[in-house]
Amino acid sequence: MEFAVNTSDREPIYRQLAEQVRAAIARGQLTAGDRLPSVRELSRTLVVNPNTIARTYTDLEREGVLHTRPGLGVFVAAPGSELTRPVRKKRLVERIDGLLTEAVHLAFTRDETRELIEDRMTQFQWKT
Amino acid sequence: MEFAVNTSDREPIYRQLAEQVRAAIARGQLTAGDRLPSVRELSRTLVVNPNTIARTYTDLEREGVLHTRPGLGVFVAAPGSELTRPVRKKRLVERIDGLLTEAVHLAFTRDETRELIEDRMTQFQWKT
Amino acid sequence: MEFAVNTSDREPIYRQLAEQVRAAIARGQLTAGDRLPSVRELSRTLVVNPNTIARTYTDLEREGVLHTRPGLGVFVAAPGSELTRPVRKKRLVERIDGLLTEAVHLAFTRDETRELIEDRMTQFQWKT
Amino acid sequence: MEFAVNTSDREPIYRQLAEQVRAAIARGQLTAGDRLPSVRELSRTLVVNPNTIARTYTDLEREGVLHTRPGLGVFVAAPGSELTRPVRKKRLVERIDGLLTEAVHLAFTRDETRELIEDRMTQFQWKT
DNA sequence: GTGGTCTAGACCACC
DNA sequence: GTGGTCTAGACCACG
Numbered sequence: 243m244e245f246a247v248n249t250s251d252r253e254p255i256y257r258q259l260a261e262q263v264r265a266a267i268a269r270g271q272l273t274a275g276d277r278l279p280s281v282r283e284l285s286r287t288l289v290v291n292p293n294t295i296a297r298t299y300t301d302l303e304r305e306g307v308l309h310t311r312p313g314l315g316v317f318v319a320a321p322g323s324e325l326t327r328p329v330r331k332k333r334l335v336e337r338i339d340g341l342l343t344e345a346v347h348l349a350f351t352r353d354e355t356r357e358l359i360e361d362r363m364t365q366f367q368w369k370t
Numbered sequence: 371m372e373f374a375v376n377t378s379d380r381e382p383i384y385r386q387l388a389e390q391v392r393a394a395i396a397r398g399q400l401t402a403g404d405r406l407p408s409v410r411e412l413s414r415t416l417v418v419n420p421n422t423i424a425r426t427y428t429d430l431e432r433e434g435v436l437h438t439r440p441g442l443g444v445f446v447a448a449p450g451s452e453l454t455r456p457v458r459k460k461r462l463v464e465r466i467d468g469l470l471t472e473a474v475h476l477a478f479t480r481d482e483t484r485e486l487i488e489d490r491m492t493q494f495q496w497k498t
Numbered sequence: 499m500e501f502a503v504n505t506s507d508r509e510p511i512y513r514q515l516a517e518q519v520r521a522a523i524a525r526g527q528l529t530a531g532d533r534l535p536s537v538r539e540l541s542r543t544l545v546v547n548p549n550t551i552a553r554t555y556t557d558l559e560r561e562g563v564l565h566t567r568p569g570l571g572v573f574v575a576a577p578g579s580e581l582t583r584p585v586r587k588k589r590l591v592e593r594i595d596g597l598l599t600e601a602v603h604l605a606f607t608r609d610e611t612r613e614l615i616e617d618r619m620t621q622f623q624w625k626t
Numbered sequence: 627m628e629f630a631v632n633t634s635d636r637e638p639i640y641r642q643l644a645e646q647v648r649a650a651i652a653r654g655q656l657t658a659g660d661r662l663p664s665v666r667e668l669s670r671t672l673v674v675n676p677n678t679i680a681r682t683y684t685d686l687e688r689e690g691v692l693h694t695r696p697g698l699g700v701f702v703a704a705p706g707s708e709l710t711r712p713v714r715k716k717r718l719v720e721r722i723d724g725l726l727t728e729a730v731h732l733a734f735t736r737d738e739t740r741e742l743i744e745d746r747m748t749q750f751q752w753k754t
Numbered sequence: 755g756t757g758g759t760c761t762a763g764a765c766c767a768c769c
Numbered sequence: 770g771t772g773g774t775c776t777a778g779a780c781c782a783c784g
Contacts, residue, residue: 254774265467268474281757291776296757304560307475311633313756313784323477329580330476334483337472338490339393341465345494346396347435348458349449352496355462359487362466366473368480377567382768419769510759521723524730537772547761552772563731569769569771579733586732590739593725594746595649600721601750602652603691604714605705608752611718615743618722622729624736638783675784 243272243279247288255290259298264307267318270367276318278308321369375416383418387426392435395446398495406436406444499528499535503544511546515554520563523574526623532574534564577625631672639674643682648691651702654751658704662692665700 243266247255266272278284281299285292299316302308309319323330345355373390375383394400406412409427413420427444430436437447453461473483499522503511522528534540537555541548555572558564565575579586601611629646631639650656662668665683669676683700686692693703709717729739 256774261468261471264475265471268471280755282755292757293777294775297774299757301560304557309633310757311784312638312758312782314633315756321475321477323475324582324585325476325580326582330478331486334469334473334476334478334486335490337469338487339493340389341462341469342487342490342494343389343393343396344465345462346496347392348453348462349497350458350462351498352491352494356487356491358459358462359466359470359484362463362470363480363484365467366470366480368474369477370479377565377570382568384768422769425768512759517724517727520731521727524727536770538770548772549762550760553759555772566772567769568767568773571771577731577733579731581732586734587742590725590729590732590734590742591746593728594743595749596645597718597721597725598743598746598750599645599649599652601718602752603648604709604718605753606714606718607754608747608750612743612747614715614718615722615726615740618719618726619736619740621723622726622736624730625733626735640783678784681783 245279245284245288247290256294256297256301259295260302263298263302267307267321268366272318274318274320278316278318280315373412373416375418384422384425384429387423388430391426391430395435396494400446402446402448404446406446408443501535501540501544503546512550512553512557515551516558519554519558523563523577524622528574530574530576534572534574536571629668629672631674640678640681640685643679644686647682647686651691652750656702658702660702662700662702 245259245262247258249255251258253261263272263278272278278299279287281292281295284290284295288295299308299310303310303316303319306322306324307319308316310316342355350358373387375386377383381389391400391406400406406427407415409420409423412418412423416423427436427438431438431444434447436444438444470483478486501515501518503514505511507514509517519528519534528534534555535543537548537551540546540551544551555564555566559566559572559575562578562580563575564572566572598611606614629643631642633639637645647656647662656662662683663671665676665679668674668679672679683692683694687694687700691703692700694700726739734742
């Protein structure tokens with residue numbers, strides 16, 4: 243798994259990394275039980291403070307995406323959201339509306355947008 | 371045009387409002403030439419610091435979405451994206467990937483996601 | 499609202515404080531909309547590093563207990579759990595079993611335990 | 627006696643095991659004089675570092691719950707809490723308050739909580 | 755070796 | 770003024 247940080251981005255580093263982990267899992271590049279690089283290791287390779295990496299990991303842990311085994315490392319947790327259906331749907335709809343707003347502003351047509359989404363969908367590991 | 375601020379959101383108010391203006395335009399609720407409420411007026415109705423409103427407007431102006439006519443007010447600018455096609459596509463794809471990542475993590479299936487997107491699409495004012 | 503930290507406790511400071519906030523809310527001593535002391539203020543009064551206070555607040559925010567309004571302060575959020583019923587029940591049962599285990603070890607009878615629980619229950623602000 | 631370790635728990639393994647021993651005693655599944663598995667044996671079956679098991683046992687021995695007879699094994703000690711009544715009550719009340727705080731935050735009603743506690747109580751071996 | 759906690763102090767964004 | 774992010778570096782707990 244490859245990580246990259248862009249310090250000139252307005253998005254904080256710890257959240258950039260969290261998003262990359264989430265994306266890798268959603269794409270099936272990381273699956274339950276896989277071990278992630280240790281805090282110190284990733285800290286060295288990315289030249290980022292260990293606390294920042296730790297924050298990424300603890301955030302994802304609280305989200306239920308990772309789990310930590312002190313002394314052993316950090317691992318991908320078993321999937322499955324603990325949130326209620328209404329909450330999950332609300333979150334997704336908000337994100338969809340943001341996407342569609344941007345699509346219209348970027349002057350894409352409905353069909354172009356649909357096609358692009360359909361195309362990207364193949365990259366992800368869907369629940370059946 | 372109705373505005374609403376959600377102070378419990380981690381998104382700053384000035385960006386929430388900017389997003390709402392963009393969304394209203396994308397939905398066709400605001401079109402080129404429409405006048406927006408003045409900074410003072412909106413500041414009073416939303417109980418928000420005037421500086422915050424001003425920032426929303428100047429940001430959108432810099433983006434080419436709004437146009438200020440001193441002494442007259444703030445207006446929706448004529449559309450016209452100056453970005454090249456590859457840049458626009460790259461932006462949209464990034465957003466799509468973010469959405470799909472979240473959909474997978476929220477345990478939605480591909481069909482559910484597709485259906486929800488299709489449903490929201492009817493709300494927007496698409497370029498033909 | 500009074501806070502107290504015990505540095506000789508095995509429980510980390512940031513979690514001691516979080517528990518105190520949760521308890522105050524559960525007892526109705528803090529209710530939705532109430533403002534908590536600012537990070538810097540509480541940091542000064544408790545002689546604890548501001549980062550530690552901030553961690554307490556951000557943890558509770560992620561839990562949905564507090565919400566933060568940058569520039570304004572930290573406030574008690576509206577109640578309501580976003581977790582599914584099975585998850586909530588599992589968490590409560592684990593805690594109940596821990597309690598009953600300790601009650602038996604401390605040589606309390608079933609009636610004594612029941613009575614003590616009944617007695618403490620009156621102190622809390624129950625959902626109806 | 628069955629042991630299980632949950633590595634995705636933030637509770638350290640040695641304390642999980644200690645808690646399970648205490649729970650088994652509280653439920654009457656282990657009583658004074660019963661022999662526990664040896665450190666090596668348990669270490670193999672649970673795939674856990676022997677040091678971790680040893681720590682569990684020494685902790686419980688210091689607590690007066692177990693008793694090691696060199697060359698023979700580890701045994702459940704005779705009960706008998708040396709703590710005074712006020713100390714024991716204070717401990718239990720703290721735990722009850724923690725439980726009730728969580729129950730309120732998980733949006734359980736007083737009756738639901740009471741019922742759940744009553745239900746679990748039947749599983750334990752109470753002093754009469 | 756691993757992660758967890760805490761401190762000190764800097765700089766930025768928001769209001 | 771408020772909170773948010775990041776760094777640097779210390780010390781502890783766990784396996």
